[in-house]
Amino acid sequence: MKLLPFPHHAHTAIQELINTQRCVIIIDKNITKCYHIPFDRENLLILPQGECAKSFTTVKKILKKITRSQFDRSCSLIGIGGGALCDTVGFTASIYMRGISAVYVPTTLLAQIDAAYGGKTAINFMGIKNLVGTFHNPHKIISDSAFIESQNTREYYSGLGEVLKYAIGFDSELFSTVKNNYESIIQRDTHVLDTIITTCTSIKDSIVKHDMYDAHVRKKLNLGHTFGHAYEQAIHLSHGHAVALGIVASSILSKNMGILPANDFFEIINCMKLYGFNTSLPRLTKKMKTLLIHDKKILNKTIDFIIIEKIGKTDIINLELTKVLELVYG
Amino acid sequence: MKLLPFPHHAHTAIQELINTQRCVIIIDKNITKCYHIPFDRENLLILPQGECAKSFTTVKKILKKITRSQFDRSCSLIGIGGGALCDTVGFTASIYMRGISAVYVPTTLLAQIDAAYGGKTAINFMGIKNLVGTFHNPHKIISDSAFIESQNTREYYSGLGEVLKYAIGFDSELFSTVKNNYESIIQRDTHVLDTIITTCTSIKDSIVKHDMYDAHVRKKLNLGHTFGHAYEQAIHLSHGHAVALGIVASSILSKNMGILPANDFFEIINCMKLYGFNTSLPRLTKKMKTLLIHDKKILNKTIDFIIIEKIGKTDIINLELTKVLELVYG
Numbered sequence: 001m002k003l004l005p006f007p008h009h010a011h012t013a014i015q016e017l018i019n020t021q022r023c024v025i026i027i028d029k030n031i032t033k034c035y036h037i038p039f040d041r042e043n044l045l046i047l048p049q050g051e052c053a054k055s056f057t058t059v060k061k062i063l064k065k066i067t068r069s070q071f072d073r074s075c076s077l078i079g080i081g082g083g084a085l086c087d088t089v090g091f092t093a094s095i096y097m098r099g100i101s102a103v104y105v106p107t108t109l110l111a112q113i114d115a116a117y118g119g120k121t122a123i124n125f126m127g128i129k130n131l132v133g134t135f136h137n138p139h140k141i142i143s144d145s146a147f148i149e150s151q152n153t154r155e156y157y158s159g160l161g162e163v164l165k166y167a168i169g170f171d172s173e174l175f176s177t178v179k180n181n182y183e184s185i186i187q188r189d190t191h192v193l194d195t196i197i198t199t200c201t202s203i204k205d206s207i208v209k210h211d212m213y214d215a216h217v218r219k220k221l222n223l224g225h226t227f228g229h230a231y232e233q234a235i236h237l238s239h240g241h242a243v244a245l246g247i248v249a250s251s252i253l254s255k256n257m258g259i260l261p262a263n264d265f266f267e268i269i270n271c272m273k274l275y276g277f278n279t280s281l282p283r284l285t286k287k288m289k290t291l292l293i294h295d296k297k298i299l300n301k302t303i304d305f306i307i308i309e310k311i312g313k314t315d316i317i318n319l320e321l322t323k324v325l326e327l328v329y330g
Numbered sequence: 331m332k333l334l335p336f337p338h339h340a341h342t343a344i345q346e347l348i349n350t351q352r353c354v355i356i357i358d359k360n361i362t363k364c365y366h367i368p369f370d371r372e373n374l375l376i377l378p379q380g381e382c383a384k385s386f387t388t389v390k391k392i393l394k395k396i397t398r399s400q401f402d403r404s405c406s407l408i409g410i411g412g413g414a415l416c417d418t419v420g421f422t423a424s425i426y427m428r429g430i431s432a433v434y435v436p437t438t439l440l441a442q443i444d445a446a447y448g449g450k451t452a453i454n455f456m457g458i459k460n461l462v463g464t465f466h467n468p469h470k471i472i473s474d475s476a477f478i479e480s481q482n483t484r485e486y487y488s489g490l491g492e493v494l495k496y497a498i499g500f501d502s503e504l505f506s507t508v509k510n511n512y513e514s515i516i517q518r519d520t521h522v523l524d525t526i527i528t529t530c531t532s533i534k535d536s537i538v539k540h541d542m543y544d545a546h547v548r549k550k551l552n553l554g555h556t557f558g559h560a561y562e563q564a565i566h567l568s569h570g571h572a573v574a575l576g577i578v579a580s581s582i583l584s585k586n587m588g589i590l591p592a593n594d595f596f597e598i599i600n601c602m603k604l605y606g607f608n609t610s611l612p613r614l615t616k617k618m619k620t621l622l623i624h625d626k627k628i629l630n631k632t633i634d635f636i637i638i639e640k641i642g643k644t645d646i647i648n649l650e651l652t653k654v655l656e657l658v659y660g
Binding site (some may be wrong): 056060063064067070072073074091094095096098099100120122125126129131132134135205214293294296298299300 | 386394624
């Protein structure tokens with residue numbers, strides 16, 4: 001396959017960084033298969049794509065590379081890839097010498113609207129997603145929508161799942177945009193996408209600004225993620241597909257508690273169907289239950305669960321995990 | 331050997347914690363050999379003594395234990411041991427679920443005056459001390475001077491090396507106490523020791539309060555640590571013995587720059603000799619040079635070196651590493 005030229009805006013911005021400071025570039029293997037890489041191989045480390053990179057093994061690999069390169073605190077790690085890669089690069093940067101700069105170049109829709117923002121870093125441990133991590137704000141985020149054109153369909157829809165979270169949970173106007181423009185969004189129309197990306201990141205920014213450390217309002221960003229994380233790991237869905245199903249679970253719970261009006265419930269389900277998202281919950285397995293018990297948000301067997309009051313508005317409600325399961329799965 | 335009863339104050343304070351929240355206790359093997367351990371074995375993890383515990387292997391061992399115990403964010407890690415153990419426990423607590431509580435029970439003089447305070451956590455990596463770590467304040471520090479009585483001589487003197495740092499660098503009154511009471515200090519007189527411990531921790535507290543993240547004044551606490559860390563690793567001295575030699579190196583540099591008066595220089599050297607500390611610098615080996623190059627404080631081949639202006643007063647001066655070596659080793 002002929003390699004595409006590296007997206008111009010990202011190339012220029014990365015080159016500017018390299019010209020002014022010592023950097024090591026950590027790059028997703030998939031990107032090297034699609035694009036011509038215009039950076040010095042010596043300062044490059046290629047990682048496998050996806051969640052498997054989020055491990056102590058990868059972290060130690062990056063640490064070895066930068067230790068051998070005699071990195072000091074003025075040096076930077078540049079991560080080019082999806083959310084998983086940004087999470088791992090951010091975590092590594094946060095623990096090397098108690099913190100060096102991380103720069104993210106998110107290459108997927110999911111990472112451009114969500115994963116690269118907010119300062120959470122993470123790796124997986126003992127099969128549990130994001131069990132280990134830190135808070136460490138990236139020094140810079142270089143977003144180039146040209147990357148999205150080369151994303152495969154599954155990954156692109158994974159990003160759309162997270163877009164639905166922002167629309168359903170936080171912005172009824174964004175929900176209308178997403179509902180009314182589904183054809184151009186499916187065709188990856190840059191104009192609509194740019195609006196969506198800007199809206200999502202500004203929603204996240206304004207929430208994180210008020211609550212960096214997940215103490216109150218930031219928890220709302222976990223809409224769909226309690227069941228989402230369990231589905232993602234137990235039945236190997238993409239993150240966004242799992243979050244979409246998690247939002248269905250939250251909608252069912254919110255409707256069954258008499259909070260979410262039936263009209264809004266059906267609007268949510270119909271919008272998901274427009275994009276071809278599955279809206280039937282998977283059977284609750286033992287593995288899912290174990291994963292739910294290990295959720296970071298569980299405190300003394302209860303969880304701050306994110307319910308939907310109406311389209312564009314969420315709330316936090318503390319429930320026993322057993323009660324949550326009963327309300328969703330009956 | 332008959333086991334001693336576990337120090338009373340520490341026992342009561344730890345028991346209070348265990349009664350109110352879920353805890354796992356990480357304890358230094360050496361402590362289990364000296365004292366009867368009055369805590370449930372099931373929630374106990376025993377680590378080897380000293381620097382060898384400061385590794386990713388140990389961190390993963392602790393993470394596995396607390397993951398299997400289904401630890402959530404309300405749970406705490408309690409570390410009972412020296413500075414190395416507290417560093418590792420603190421690092422692990424800081425990365426599990428992006429941060430849970432750590433409680434330190436420092437059992438050595440060194441940890442009681444210095445290592446347990448200030449919120450720096452660390453493990454070693456690729457043979458380089460404290461290369462990986464975070465900033466994470468312990469939730470509580472439980473200090474019990476009864477532990478110091480059972481310390482071996484080498485460890486006790488290691489603590490005294492760090493006491494000398496506080497006296498020479500930050501408090502001329504403490505210097506007089508250390509100089510005039512050397513006999514009772516050598517005999518571990520609890521009364522004098524309690525005063526010294528309180529003075530050292532309050533010096534550190536007041537510095538860290540102004541500069542948690544090592545941006546300016548906190549750097550002064552690195553007095554003796556640039557050469558100290560290199561000596562410690564290259565010729566396997568105890569931390570305090572190495573720091574004492576590092577202070578000698580800094581005194582030589584400060585004298586050679588015409589800053590430290592000759593009188594003060596000889597007072598420093600004589601005080602060290604009172605305690606039997608070696609004051610002749612070891613030969614500068616290739617390994618030491620490599621370790622110095624990898625010092626976290628190096629930025630673009632220069633270092634903020636801590637010089638001594640007079641007894642009780644330090645300053646920060648930016649020097650090229652080659653210049654530092656020339657001024658100390660000629």
